[in-house]
Amino acid sequence: MAERKNMCAKDRFRDKNFIMLPTVDVCFKGLMNNPKVRKGFIAALLKEDPKEIRETFLLPTVLRQDYPDDKLGVLDVRVLMEDGRQLDMEMQVAYFEYWDARILFYLSKIFTDQLKKGEPYENLKKCVHVSILDFIHFEDDEECYRQITFCDRKTGKEYTDLMEIQILELQKLSQDQKDGNGLINWMRFLGGKNRREFEEMAKTDEYIGEAYRELEKLSADEKAKLEYEAREKAIRDYNSQMSSALRRGMQRGMEKGIEKGMEKGIEQGMKQGMQQGIEQGRQDMIVHMLQSGAAPEEIIRLTGAEPEEVKKAAEAAGVKASS
Secondary structure: OHHHHHHHHHHHHHOOOOOOOOOOHHHHHHHHOOHHHHHHHHHHHHOOOHHHOOOEEEOOOEOOOOOOOOOOOEOOEEEEEOOOOEEEEEEEOOOOOOHHHHHHHHHHHHHHOOOOOOOOHHHOOOEEEEEEEOOOOOOOOOOOEEEEEEEOOOOOOEEEEEEEEEEEEHHHOOOOOOOOOHHHHHHHHHOOOOHHHHHHHHOOOHHHHHHHHHHHHHHHOHHHHHHHHHHHHHHHHHHHHHHHHHHHHHHHHHHHHHHHOOHHHHHHHHHHHHHHHHHHHHHHHHHHHHHOOOOHHHHHHHHOOOHHHHHHHHHHHOOOOOO
């Protein structure tokens, strides 16, 4: 069965019509390596004319650790604007339970990293986090795009624009939303699932057109395809492990609850068992990724695990973590 899946994957990559999907983060990062694509997408996010954005620079995506026990932060794409503003762009396919806390951690880290010791607060520039999600995060409404800043809850007046969060939920895009809005067009492109959809969106904007040409180049690059295939597999494995963990947790919870023989016991046992099952699933996933040769930074980014947790899992399984 595994061999058949591998053969199918190889046949797919040999197909002349094969095209990568931007929702796979390695593909998204590849697109953002193109300065023109990066400029066009950032202009849509900031609602600015692309021609007014002179230069953008890619920054290291591993955040600085001031102390040895600081949590490691690994970003998808981090961009510095010519005027000092920064953007952190994250593509996320798999549901992440603590996504809100994660993005606040990253945004705060980027914001505070701007100042060196002794520098005045007036040197701080605006930092924007952009979450591009291929899952439903806000289930109570149909808004596919939201822009979040610090506001007074009573008056609604903005307190400061120095920190901002933008969330793009690709699965909420509908046919009713008209093309013409620059950001909606970019969302349609990033959420595209086949070559025809990419070609249609490429006609709407010269920068999206450049993104489509870059996508074709990436899709024809053998090295990039290998990395893409490995990333796709990691995402599939992660989703499978989490689904399995949830099933095991529910079963374990039912058994514990039934043993107690009370309604309260069933509810409490299910909750506890599900949590234990999910946690065990994550541990299994970490070991599996280590055995597959995944780097610790990649495991941390995908699972939200702490560096020490990955190290202990490697030691317990007798696996050497790759660098």
